[in-house]
Amino acid sequence: MNHRELPAYTPATIEKKWQDHWDEKGTFYAESSHDKPKFYGLIEFPYPSGAGLHVGHPRSNTAMDILCRKRRMEGFNVLFPIGYDAFGLPTENYAIKNHIHPAVVTRDNIARFTKQLKMLGFSFDYSREINTTDPKYYKWTQWIFLKMYEAGLAYKQEMPINWCTSCKVGLANEEVVGGVCERCGSEVVRRVKSQWMLRITDYAQKLLNGLDEVDYIEKVKTQQRNWIGRSEGAEVDFTLSTGDKLRVFTTRPDTLFGATYMVISPEHPLLEQHKAIIKNHDEIVQYREAAARKSDFERTELNKDKTGLAIDGITATNPVTGKEIPVWVSDYVLMSYGTGAIMAVPGHDERDWAFASKFRLPIVEVVAGGDIEQGAYTDIQDGTMVNSGFLDGMKVADAKKSIIDWLVEKGLGERKVNFKLRDWVFSRQRYWGEPIPVVHCAHCGYVPLNEDQLPLTLPEVDSYMPTETGESPLAAITDWVNTTCPKCGGPAQRETDTMPQWAGSSWYFLRYMDPFNDEQLASPEALNYWSPVDWYNGGLEHTTLHLLYSRFWHRFLYDIGVVPTKEPYKKRTSHGMILGPDGEKMSKSRGNVINPDDIVHELGADSFRMYEMFMGAFDQAIPWSTDGARGCKRFLDRVWRLMDMLVDTGKVSSDMAFDVHSTIKKVTEDFERMKFNTAIAQMMTLVNQFYQKGSITRGELKILIQLLNPVAPHITEEINALCELGVELSQTKWPIYDEKALVRQTVEVALQINGKVRGRMEIPADLTQDAAQEYFMALDEVKRALGDKQVKKLVFVPGRLVNIVVG
């Protein structure tokens, strides 16, 4: 091309042109044929909030877009879908405030999101878009719930909710700030309500084992393992003065001789059973009410002042020492973990030590090695048992085995594995969620709907406010609530709580495989071809909830034969958060929110995408810098002007071969490792080299724009078209580097004397270890640097350095 004809680089027109082109052609729709190898790339589907797209979304989306575009060029049939996780609290609250139906709000927000996503040029398959609030979608969310109910994994239990005493509504944890209602500032109490629960704890071991089979970044695995919190120990029965047994769970049965008191949770049923003989029962009830106002998090804080009450009227007997010990009530013991009761060993547990010190309870040393006057000694490696009868002299690990065997033999306890993981509270007292497809019948109890009664759709209501009794707004729609029992045909009432937002997101990746199937959640053919998700990128904040919940549902679906793989996601990676320019988390209240629309308007989508990938390490939190984004625009301007120095040959010139091929290698490898920032830096270096040289061949330009295409798809397609370099880049093959081009004759190494760099030199690249000593000692610069000093040792690292150690 004659440089006088070079048009200006105008991102707005170029980007719109290619986006429309991709839309019309369906360029990025997954192929219906199952002949090619598949690649399923997934990003977490967004919640369509009223605020629109956040700069955080494109970070994950661009990364996966790069990988998917590369995979297509590598010959894969790629599924890269998009949808919306649209049930949720903010939409509902907006609907309450503005008296607009949440479905309308959702529809508008989705339209806005889709427009924004298209503006960024993501290669999503928009033909498969799903929406969790669509009855055709949530029919299958409800269906999975029915299957879980059938399998005995759904049950009802009394669970506390946050209750605002002024608004008279249940609140999400997020709406409770410092113990008071976020909206009105009134006191929030925990109020017990019968709720649907899912037995994720039945799957604790399977979810733990499954982690060994998948390729997740290590910190995600570690965090899930800790969340599941498997601990091995024992349950031990203590005999109470009332004659009955109090069972505790402990991970340290070896310290049983040091148990000097017991503590039970304020909610422990024992307290009501023995109401009559507990002299300070009234005081305990007051304490329980106070505890109900605190979260578990507040209750178990280690550094807070411990509170508690001794039960006046009941004592226990330590089964090994035979000593009578007091029983206390304290809120640091939770009913939801273990048995809701513990044996306290203040000598060897920090919380017990703090509690015993405060209430002047006896502290006995049973593991020697620390100083229990100063604090609990918790080391389990080096300690030796003392004051422990038949365990004396043993190491902790051996003592643990011996005591459990002894307890089992005497019928006083048993080996027990416990998990920190708790069952999933599956009810919300809300309107904008999937109705739970169950009725309550006076004769039959809880009865699930029949499959052919699905979907159970949300009825129209006038007010989305929860009712004053703590029931969801659905409870007020009597026409809807009153129904007939699917089993006996008698009168029955529908469940009025809805499912949590996590429900729809626990299986959405399956629906993408076959999004419009009315007969099944997805066809077996589609599931077999596309399962599992090959690569799932998302935020670390979803590690312990969404990621674990969806693994649970998927594993259940595998167990009942619906899906072909045990694990839903083969690989999981996480991106870091984008912070405001001030280095703080972006938030409206701080006023440091960057709007993607503004950046795209000023610089274009390609520069925006590129900056999001270039700004820093993909997995780390990075503050936003619009100047940095402008730097990426500057780079794309330079790429555009390469067309001015184009030389009309298809070949890669020999003096550029090394740089071009090492760039192919680096970009190819760095994309796979999600090191987008260094891949881009390498391309910048290469472009700088073309500028130094003052020319670029057509062959070189073609390779450069192919490598850059996944990051900046619009400008590269435009250059390709303007220079008539061949078919559209989306249809080309990913470049392969030539090993031969990477071989060098000489290589620069550093010369070190005693570990300090004293110079650099070009040496033959093929110098061997043996030849090195002779070679270096003969060099003038080495002789000069050494003077008359004695050489003790010579360390040669091929291709890097030589270190001469002198005396």
Place this chain on the structure above:
RNA sequence: GCGGGAAUGGCGGAAUUGGCAGACGCGCUAGAUUCAGGUUCUAGUGAGCAAUACGCUCAUGCAGGUUCAAGUCCUGUUUCCCGCACCA
């Protein structure tokens, strides 16, 4: 508190996992282009000492240690960020 991370120039970061610390970009300085601003191009840019030897010293949160060699490994320590089960 529990769990998971992080710390490198003025700023964002890089460093092939024990081998030349600061790639690449931002910002800044000087020069060229321009009526001017912007753009673009060229050169420089960790700190200090030097002063033509193009050399030396220091430097990866802090304090030790291992090693020919440490941002990287070990021990201790400080600070900051994220999650904590009804936000998504």
